[in-house]
Amino acid sequence: RNGMGLRPLGTSAAEFEQDLLSNLYYRRGTTVESASTQDAYETLALTVRDRLAERRVRTAAAHYAANPRWVYYLSAEYLLGKQLEQNMLYSGTDRIARVAMKQLGLDPDEVEGLDIEPGLGNGGLGRLAACLLDAMATLDIPAVGYGIRYDLGIFKQAFKDGAQVEKPDDWTYQGNPWEFPAPDDQQTVFFYGHTERDENGRTQWIPGEIVLGEPSHMLVPGHGTDTVNIVRLWRARGSESSFDLSRFSAGQYAEAVDEAVHAENISKVLYPDDSTELGRELRLKQQYFLVSCSLRDIIRRFRLRNTDWAEFPKKTVIQLNDTHPTLAIPELMRLLVDEEGLGWDLAWALTKQTFAYTCHTLLPEALETWPVHMFERLLPRHLEIVYEINERFLAEVRDRFPGDVDRLRRMSIIQEEPERRVRMANLAVVGTQAVNGVAELHSQLLAETTLRDFADLWPTKFHNVTNGISPRRFIKLANPTLSSLITEGLGSDAWINDLDQLTGLERLTGDAAFREKWRAVKRANKVRLGLGDPDSLTDVMIKRFHEYKRQQLNLLHIITLYQRIKASPGRAYAPRTVLFAGKAAPAYHAAKHIIRLINAVAAVIDADPAVSPYLKVVFPPNYNVTLGSLIIPAADLSEQISLAGKEASGTGNMKLALNGALTIGTLDGANIEIRDRVGADNFFLFGLDTPAALELRHGGAYQPRAFYEQDEELRSALDAILDGKFLGVGREVAESLLGRDEYLTLADYRSYIDCQEQVEKAWADTEQWTTSSILNTARSGFFSADRTVRDYAAGIWHVSPVQVTR
Numbered sequence: 121r122n123g124m125g126l127r128p129l130g131t132s133a134a135e136f137e138q139d140l141l142s143n144l145y146y147r148r149g150t151t152v153e154s155a156s157t158q159d160a161y162e163t164l165a166l167t168v169r170d171r172l173a174e175r176r177v178r179t180a181a182a183h184y185a186a187n188p189r190w191v192y193y194l195s196a197e198y199l200l201g202k203q204l205e206q207n208m209l210y211s212g213t214d215r216i217a218r219v220a221m222k223q224l225g226l227d228p229d230e231v232e233g234l235d236i237e238p239g240l241g242n243g244g245l246g247r248l249a250a251c252l253l254d255a256m257a258t259l260d261i262p263a264v265g266y267g268i269r270y271d272l273g274i275f276k277q278a279f280k281d282g283a284q285v286e287k288p289d290d291w292t293y294q295g296n297p298w299e300f301p302a303p304d305d306q307q308t309v310f311f312y313g314h315t316e317r318d319e320n321g322r323t324q325w326i327p328g329e330i331v332l333g334e335p336s337h338m339l340v341p342g343h344g345t346d347t348v349n350i351v352r353l354w355r356a357r358g359s360e361s362s363f364d365l366s367r368f369s370a371g372q373y374a375e376a377v378d379e380a381v382h383a384e385n386i387s388k389v390l391y392p393d394d395s396t397e398l399g400r401e402l403r404l405k406q407q408y409f410l411v412s413c414s415l416r417d418i419i420r421r422f423r424l425r426n427t428d429w430a431e432f433p434k435k436t437v438i439q440l441n442d443t444h445p446t447l448a449i450p451e452l453m454r455l456l457v458d459e460e461g462l463g464w465d466l467a468w469a470l471t472k473q474t475f476a477y478t479c480h481t482l483l484p485e486a487l488e489t490w491p492v493h494m495f496e497r498l499l500p501r502h503l504e505i506v507y508e509i510n511e512r513f514l515a516e517v518r519d520r521f522p523g524d525v526d527r528l529r530r531m532s533i534i535q536e537e538p539e540r541r542v543r544m545a546n547l548a549v550v551g552t553q554a555v556n557g558v559a560e561l562h563s564q565l566l567a568e569t570t571l572r573d574f575a576d577l578w579p580t581k582f583h584n585v586t587n588g589i590s591p592r593r594f595i596k597l598a599n600p601t602l603s604s605l606i607t608e609g610l611g612s613d614a615w616i617n618d619l620d621q622l623t624g625l626e627r628l629t630g631d632a633a634f635r636e637k638w639r640a641v642k643r644a645n646k647v648r649l650g651l652g653d654p655d656s657l658t659d660v661m662i663k664r665f666h667e668y669k670r671q672q673l674n675l676l677h678i679i680t681l682y683q684r685i686k687a688s689p690g691r692a693y694a695p696r697t698v699l700f701a702g703k704a705a706p707a708y709h710a711a712k713h714i715i716r717l718i719n720a721v722a723a724v725i726d727a728d729p730a731v732s733p734y735l736k737v738v739f740p741p742n743y744n745v746t747l748g749s750l751i752i753p754a755a756d757l758s759e760q761i762s763l764a765g766k767e768a769s770g771t772g773n774m775k776l777a778l779n780g781a782l783t784i785g786t787l788d789g790a791n792i793e794i795r796d797r798v799g800a801d802n803f804f805l806f807g808l809d810t811p812a813a814l815e816l817r818h819g820g821a822y823q824p825r826a827f828y829e830q831d832e833e834l835r836s837a838l839d840a841i842l843d844g845k846f847l848g849v850g851r852e853v854a855e856s857l858l859g860r861d862e863y864l865t866l867a868d869y870r871s872y873i874d875c876q877e878q879v880e881k882a883w884a885d886t887e888q889w890t891t892s893s894i895l896n897t898a899r900s901g902f903f904s905a906d907r908t909v910r911d912y913a914a915g916i917w918h919v920s921p922v923q924v925t926r
């Protein structure tokens with residue numbers, strides 16, 4: 121009997137098979153003979169889940185006993201990836217499960233193929249949240265992730281005549297065996313209405329709408345440890361009485377369910393934008409729904425072991441994943457002042473100590489601001505609290521910078537002109553004890569530009585925590601063959617939880633046999649991907665489409681290569697496969713034009729026998745964590761070509777370098793730290809750096825057309841587009857480059873093309889390329905999410921691990 125008085129679950133294939141059978145019979149209500157593949161999948165999932173649930177119970181017991189300081193991660197997005205393979209690895213059942221499945225005559229691959237990917241995020245921010253949760257559990261840090269359980273995740277992308285079309289992602293259509301619904305922990309959320317003062321001056325919020333938040337959680341297992349944390353996702357429900365029976369019996373069926381549908385709409389769908397705020401009221405409702413449910417749940421958990429509010433910030437640190445959950449600050453003030461009756465000053469002191477804010481962008485259009493009129497209508501009490509916070513804050517600014525009205529106007533949480541709006545980034549900085557960027561350059565630029573006034577006022581509040589990635593997800597699971605070769609080379613697999621040990625590979629660069637094996641693994645991963653000639657240079661650009669990421673620059677290189685090959689057919693060209701993958705926000709038309717042009721260029725090249733033997737462009741649709749895990753191990757070249765000063769960090773750059781791809785990139789985001797660590801010889805650098813880009817952009821001197829006129833190859837590439845050479849599409853792309861060219865694509869063109877020639881030359885020296893590839897992996901240890909979490913824990917969270925005993 122283990123600590124829970126239960127017979128421990130077996131670790132042999134026979135015992136696993138027994139559990140599979142009993143779950144098939146008792147929890148799935150069917151037999152092996154009549155089981156569908158979906159039955160087999162759900163049963164396998166439950167049998168694996170049980171082994172993690174057993175650890176979860178012991179984790180909860182250990183955390184309860186320790187009454188530790190908790191990390192609560194509030195994020196509007198989580199890109200968790202498929203769960204089955206991960207949970208089989210973390211529960212150590214991957215081998216016995218497959219044996220048991222075969223024993224029962226089931227095909228493990230077919231069954232595993234039914235595992236779904238919860239696409240509850242857009243891109244970098246959502247995946248980072250998942251990698252950090254994985255690392256927190258692996259480092260035994262008591263933590264809970266809070267998010268929204270969207271019914272519809274990020275849209276499914278397909279191409280129609282080369283253009284992106286979006287389809288709804290009903291990810292739980294077949295159910296989700298990985299979640300534990302907990303309706304008994306439901307919370308009540310208010311919207312609209314007005315505020316009243318009661319006889320002793322306390323404020324009452326009289327809501328106009330009441331919605332219920334029902335949580336369900338998924339397990340977040342640690343790797344190589346017994347800790348199993350959770351991520352709790354909230355789903356909106358109408359209150360019990362929301363179904364209007366009288367209307368129904370009057371035949372008004374739609375009206376009868378109107379209120380319930382209205383409520384459920386709050387968590388219906390993820391907003392597919394990842395850089396431009398659209399200011400939709402439903403998005404603001406989603407954000408408040410998330411923070412109200414989560415804060416009430418956090419306070420419920422605090423009260424299980426604590427009574428004194430002064431203890432709250434000692435036991436609780438809440439990390440705000442960008443500005444999306446910033447309403448948590450006025451919400452905690454409302455709960456402490458209006459519901460718990462604390463005085464403002466104490467409540468404010470506790471609130472500031474409790475929160476920390478991570479900024480993930482530098483794009484002004486991505487910094488959220490909400491119209492005061494919308495805020496007032498939806499959240500009347502919170503607006504009052506924000507005004508009070510702002511008043512007291514501006515008084516502090518006046519003291520420090522007397523008479524500096526411009527500074528007051530810039531720093532105010534309320535924007536006055538041209539429209540009164542609430543600046544969520546300002547509120548986030550004012551209401552937290554720590555603010556961080558996600559790469560050294562990003563954090564530096566935040567303190568020097570976007571949040572400069574605040575850095576002047578509170579210099580010690582600003583930190584840098586360079587992003588990281590889960591080595592379990594992005595090399596152990598994604599690239600098992602390379603992982604075994606590394607373990608063979610290092611003599612143990614301890615590197616998976618201690619990525620700095622990869623430096624041990626450096627001494628193997630001199631071993632020709634090892635280099636040979638290294639190349640064989642990469643080639644086999646290309647065969648597995650099956651999207652191009654496995655002996656070609658696989659040139660990969662995988663990320664959301666955005667003009668600052670400059671997929672259009674990569675395209676200009678392809679067209680130039682195409683024209684060069686056409687112009688001098690005799691010349692020997694190393695075959696190259698250029699792979700694009702990524703989604704564009706549905707309303708982002710400029711990005712969708714680039715997608716369409718890429719597919720047109722791909723089709724033209726494919727149909728041209730003079731070029732297709734040397735150049736191929738592929739664009740697999742519906743990029744997500746699962747597809748990324750297939751592409752990354754197959755990459756030779758990693759495209760990180762954003763305009764310097766625009767990409768906050770990037771994390772795809774880290775995943776590709778860790779899997780032995782060489783980077784061609786600018787001095788932007790974490791590219792700089794990757795180059796510093798892997799070595800300048802193992803990185804293809806090009807382009808303007810941030811100061812030069814700022815100078816050119818804001819010096820007002822930038823004439824994109826001048827570059828067109830002075831560079832013959834650039835001109836012929838753009839002319840080919842303008843002349844409709846690529847199925848007549850792409851005019852919008854060429855015109856915007858010759859017009860504003862916001863992200864200096866033409867200014868960096870020549871440097872990029874020349875750099876790609878260096879790539880070509882380097883690729884020809886196979887042994888040297890392999891050595892550089894091994895060194896990229898060997899020197900990527902720093903980019904483990906474990907290091908990132910250790911940095912947060914030491915510099916911002918001040919938390920320590922809690923061991924989970926057997």
Ligand SMILES: CCc1ccc([C@H](C)CC(=O)N[C@@H]2O[C@H](CO)[C@@H](O)[C@H](O)[C@H]2O)cc1
Pocket residue numbers: 242243244245246248393394395396397398442480481486487488558587767768769770771789
């Ligand atoms: C309001 C709409 C919206 C939605 C999402 C976002 C995210 C902050 C965008 C995002 O994903 N940013 C990316 O975050 C990654 C993790 O830190 C970084 O590595 C990327 O550089 C950054 O673009 C901004 C604006």
